[in-house]
Amino acid sequence: MIKRSVLALGLVVWLAGGAFSQFSFYLIDNFEPGEARAAARWWKFGNLVIKVAPKPKALGNDLIAESCGETSLSLSGDSENWYVGGIGTDLDIPEFDYSRFQIDIYGTRDGGGKLSVELFDDDNQNFSIEQDPANNYMPVYDDKWVAEVPIQGEGFTRISIPFSAFRDVNPGVGDDIWNPVRNDGSGGLLKLQLVAISEQQAGKVSFLIDNVLLTY
Numbered sequence: 001m002i003k004r005s006v007l008a009l010g011l012v013v014w015l016a017g018g019a020f021s022q023f024s025f026y027l028i029d030n031f032e033p034g035e036a037r038a039a040a041r042w043w044k045f046g047n048l049v050i051k052v053a054p055k056p057k058a059l060g061n062d063l064i065a066e067s068c069g070e071t072s073l074s075l076s077g078d079s080e081n082w083y084v085g086g087i088g089t090d091l092d093i094p095e096f097d098y099s100r101f102q103i104d105i106y107g108t109r110d111g112g113g114k115l116s117v118e119l120f121d122d123d124n125q126n127f128s129i130e131q132d133p134a135n136n137y138m139p140v141y142d143d144k145w146v147a148e149v150p151i152q153g154e155g156f157t158r159i160s161i162p163f164s165a166f167r168d169v170n171p172g173v174g175d176d177i178w179n180p181v182r183n184d185g186s187g188g189l190l191k192l193q194l195v196a197i198s199e200q201q202a203g204k205v206s207f208l209i210d211n212v213l214l215t216y
């Protein structure tokens, strides 16, 4: 009993340390009921169907699965030419001091594929990402950065991508420089999109995501 209290106290101290340390993480969403972040109002595009769902049971002890709480976001849908659809959210990060994007992904046997992580930074100093509906919604004045990650099988896989691994997919548009920090009137990093791509040209995806955050 004493042992357990000491352990619990240790955990509380550790958690408090994390909460107050200056450079810990920026939670975009963990999809827990009642914990929706102000910044995390997701929009949806394409054929993707999204819903908050109970977290699947883990096989045995699994620290990452435990960190996913009670509920996750389920994403599923059929693809047309590999493309299924995606979700996006605006980001509002006054003090940006992060070096990585992190997400936990729970795949399924038949619904694998890839997740395209897309970040947009403001390069024309107007706190807005202007996009061209006639050109696949590509930014007109700002950078779009992309990294693709495979969706593994069942269980939560924690993915941590350094921003240095993202590539600018619109060279010549924006300044082609990763500048997520707010300064000189630029809004810095303003938007995140997650786009699902199936394994087959006419296939489907089915997976869950959790703990979407920026960290270092």
Ligand SMILES: [Ca+2]
Pocket (backbone or CB within 6 Å): 122, 123, 124, 125, 126, 127, 128, 129, 130, 141, 142
């Ligand atoms: Ca802009």
Ligand SMILES: [Ca+2]
Pocket (backbone or CB within 6 Å): 142, 143, 144, 168, 169, 170, 171, 172, 173, 174, 175, 176, 177
């Ligand atoms: Ca660019």
Ligand SMILES: [Ca+2]
Pocket (backbone or CB within 6 Å): 121, 122, 123, 142, 143, 174, 175, 176, 177, 178, 179
């Ligand atoms: Ca830029």
